[in-house]
Amino acid sequence: MNDKSKKPQKxxxxxxxxxxxxxxxxxxxxxxMTAKIREVYERYGFDPVETPLFEYTDALGKFLPDSxxxxxxxFSLQDDDDQWMSLRYDLTAPLARHVAENFNEIQLPFxxxxxxxxxxxxxxxxxxxxxxxxxxxxxxxxxxxxxxAEMCMMMADTMEALGIKRGDYVIRVxxxxxxxxxxxxxxLGGDENGNRRLGVLRAIxxxxxxxxxGVRLLLGDGRKDESGDFTKGAGLNADQIEFILGYLQGDDxxxxxxxxxxxHGELQKIEALVTAAGYGEDRIKIDPSVIRGLEYYTxxxxxxxxxxDVTNEKGEKVVFGSVGGGGRYDGLVSRFMGQPVPATGFSxxxxxxxxxxxxxxxxxxxEVIAPVLVTVMDGDVDSMGRYxxxxxxxRNEGIRxxxxxxxxxxxxxQLKYADxxxxxxxxxxxxxxxxQGVVQLKxxxxxxxxxxxxxxxxxxREARVAQETVPEADLVAKVKEILAAQxxxxxxAGNA
Numbered sequence: 199m200n201d202k203s204k205k206p207q208k209x210x211x212x213x214x215x216x217x218x219x220x221x222x223x224x225x226x227x228x229x230x231m232t233a234k235i236r237e238v239y240e241r242y243g244f245d246p247v248e249t250p251l252f253e254y255t256d257a258l259g260k261f262l263p264d265s266x267x268x269x270x271x272x273f274s275l276q277d278d279d280d281q282w283m284s285l286r287y288d289l290t291a292p293l294a295r296h297v298a299e300n301f302n303e304i305q306l307p308f309x310x311x312x313x314x315x316x317x318x319x320x321x322x323x324x325x326x327x328x329x330x331x332x333x334x335x336x337x338x339x340x341x342x343x344x345x346x347a348e349m350c351m352m353m354a355d356t357m358e359a360l361g362i363k364r365g366d367y368v369i370r371v372x373x374x375x376x377x378x379x380x381x382x383x384x385x386l387g388g389d390e391n392g393n394r395r396l397g398v399l400r401a402i403x404x405x406x407x408x409x410x411x412g413v414r415l416l417l418g419d420g421r422k423d424e425s426g427d428f429t430k431g432a433g434l435n436a437d438q439i440e441f442i443l444g445y446l447q448g449d450d451x452x453x454x455x456x457x458x459x460x461x462h463g464e465l466q467k468i469e470a471l472v473t474a475a476g477y478g479e480d481r482i483k484i485d486p487s488v489i490r491g492l493e494y495y496t497x498x499x500x501x502x503x504x505x506x507d508v509t510n511e512k513g514e515k516v517v518f519g520s521v522g523g524g525g526r527y528d529g530l531v532s533r534f535m536g537q538p539v540p541a542t543g544f545s546x547x548x549x550x551x552x553x554x555x556x557x558x559x560x561x562x563x564x565e566v567i568a569p570v571l572v573t574v575m576d577g578d579v580d581s582m583g584r585y586x587x588x589x590x591x592x593r594n595e596g597i598r599x600x601x602x603x604x605x606x607x608x609x610x611x612q613l614k615y616a617d618x619x620x621x622x623x624x625x626x627x628x629x630x631x632x633x634q635g636v637v638q639l640k641x642x643x644x645x646x647x648x649x650x651x652x653x654x655x656x657x658x659r660e661a662r663v664a665q666e667t668v669p670e671a672d673l674v675a676k677v678k679e680i681l682a683a684q685x686x687x688x689x690x691a692g693n694a
Contacts, residue, residue: 216322217329224552227561231360231552232313232333238356239311239335242348247310249292251317255282257295257534273319273328285317289334290494290527290543297338297541298534306339313548321427327549334524336543338531343464346371346498346526347471349544353502353522354481356546361560362504364480371500372488373465374525377402379458380445384438397432398442402489405446406503406519413446414439446487464498490525499525500544508557518554522546568620569598570677573613574606575628584632588625588673595674597681616642622684623677637673640665643684 272284289312313333337345350369357367401416415421417439420431472482490499504518524544531539555561572589592599602612626638644664668676
């Protein structure tokens with residue numbers, strides 16, 4: 199029997215389902231967008247804070263399933279002291295833990311913002327990922343709904359700072375007290391109906407996705423999606439379902455509920471405050487169909503919705519919909535404190551909003567210029583030192599630059615690399631140039647344009663303006679001059 203060792207199998211490179219790699223273009227676009235959001239948040243007086251990716255599972259506010267591993271909706275692992283930890287599900291629950299843990303050191307009201315990844319252990323699908331970025335702002339310690347009104351105004355300002363014009367977005371506002379009052383009138387009040395109320399909230403939160411008939415199914419026995427997966431419903435009877443659908447459809451009724459009356463009064467105050475500040479219904483609108491699904495909301499809830507059409511993965515024209523939401527969560531910090539701590543906040547779905555901005559052509563317009571390439575003609579230490587000195591001189595003046603780090607002996611490959619990389623300029627110095635103390639600058643953008651126009655050797659000689667020789671001392675100034683001319687060409691092309 200042949201006992202030769204088997205050749206080890208090559209490891210298969212594969213990305214986990216529901217996760218994505220991000221390209222340089224996506225990262226630059228995200229940075230561009232978050233910088234604009236951050237500027238608005240800071241203008242409103244909010245400061246940054248950062249919490250870790252992991253929290254103890256019980257701090258996340260999730261109801262754990264009856265199983266050995268609490269993985270319902272969250273990714274979890276067990277610590278070496280047998281405590282369950284989970285990747286954060288959102289940015290709000292970790293903030294509540296942070297406030298409670300540092301309550302004696304922070305200044306109330308505590309106004310803070312955070313950007314970071316959150317993780318959902320849910321079935322992935324088109325446009326639905328298990329890791330995505332959120333950008334939150336929260337005010338902790340402000341009991342009055344004027345803080346909620348300010349959140350709505352800040353969201354409207356953020357949409358416009360990102361280039362989304364009025365008429366293409368609206369901040370929709372409702373109040374969970376109103377919804378809870380409706381459910382009381384439907385016979386769903388009391389602690390014993392807590393899970394059923396949560397099921398109702400989750401069902402109604404799907405209104406924009408599944409429509410009234412889909413919500414009807416989710417309020418009843420449940421709904422089967424196109425893949426055959428079944429979502430269990432809230433289990434309401436026919437009268438209860440019709441009552442709630444009547445409220446969502448705008449039926450004119452006011453149930454006899456103190457909770458409903460309190461929520462309705464808060465909505466009236468928010469409307470008066472935003473109107474007084476110049477934010478009309480075209481920007482901030484009271485809307486009874488807004489239901490935020492998360493369990494911890496206790497008062498006003500709001501949602502940023504984009505109103506323009508986009509083409510979905512099936513080629514259908516659909517309204518883009520929600521790109522962020524939030525509300526008042528007065529009970530979340532209190533879980534740790536044993537005393538009331540009011541709080542309100544808003545979360546932007548960064549990845550989803552980035553998709554919307556790309557559809558509008560509002561993102562990625564600030565083109566990222568590839569680095570100037572310093573080529574390598576000779577590999578001796580003295581020559582390499584000079585090339586590195588040129589590179590550092592450019593970098594010190596704020597110019598992106600790199601010295602070629604591949605096989606320098608094949609010079610043609612360096613220019614091919616520069617072309618594929620999109621480099622605007624190549625800097626060349628061989629032995630002859632070094633002896634004269636000069637460098638050659640090759641305008642690769644102009645050279646590419648001219649190559650399409652040149653028909654013979656005579657016109658090629660006339661087009662040598664795409665390559666210039668300058669003293670070493672003038673290198674940085676000449677590079678700046680060429681880059682400025684290229685930028686002007688791009689500007690003219692964009693205005694043409």
